[in-house]
Amino acid sequence: MVSGRFVEPGEGVDARETLLELIDVEHLIIPLGISERDIVHLETGQTVPIILDAFPDQEWEGTLQRIFPKANPDNRMVTVEIAFPSQAFQEGVRPGFLARVRLPVDQREDALAIPSAAIGEDGEETYVYVISDDVLEKRIIERGLRRGEWTEVVSGLEEGEIILATNPIDQEEGTRVRIVSRRG
Numbered sequence: 001m002v003s004g005r006f007v008e009p010g011e012g013v014d015a016r017e018t019l020l021e022l023i024d025v026e027h028l029i030i031p032l033g034i035s036e037r038d039i040v041h042l043e044t045g046q047t048v049p050i051i052l053d054a055f056p057d058q059e060w061e062g063t064l065q066r067i068f069p070k071a072n073p074d075n076r077m078v079t080v081e082i083a084f085p086s087q088a089f090q091e092g093v094r095p096g097f098l099a100r101v102r103l104p105v106d107q108r109e110d111a112l113a114i115p116s117a118a119i120g121e122d123g124e125e126t127y128v129y130v131i132s133d134d135v136l137e138k139r140i141i142e143r144g145l146r147r148g149e150w151t152e153v154v155s156g157l158e159e160g161e162i163i164l165a166t167n168p169i170d171q172e173e174g175t176r177v178r179i180v181s182r183r184g
Helices: none
Strands: 002-005 020-022 029-035 047-052 055-071 077-083 099-101 112-115 120-122 125-132 135-140 142-147 150-155
Antiparallel strands (some): 112 150, 120 125, 142 150
């Protein structure tokens, strides 16, 4: 299918000048960069859920079809290609749409994660404030992986405990608090 024409009929052209842009609508691909620490968890043939901003309530099942053999030296990212199902174009998917994918990298069962903003540092110690009986209690924790706005807690906190989810730097242990909203 022709997606772009760069000259008009009868117009003079030079050798190697681009005349038309062709696209293969049966093979729509999402190229994306994956960090070197995450690429080791991926393999070709994996299915990958795809959501497009144009269709936020619909999910396609893509296939990781190619992992490039080396990282880009500028950003240390390895390019992968995720293929849409062949009927995606007939369902309204167009080249250039913004796509979001969820890749299963370093999945951890029963991991406890908290907002990274809730974590404070005091020298060598890492801590959060637990809210117990409407009072802040400083709790030393051990961090695990950090992914975006979330950080894994390896020890020092139990599932179900309520924490102060904002920056704890100006807080003090023993301060009385009132919970006005909860997340998660």
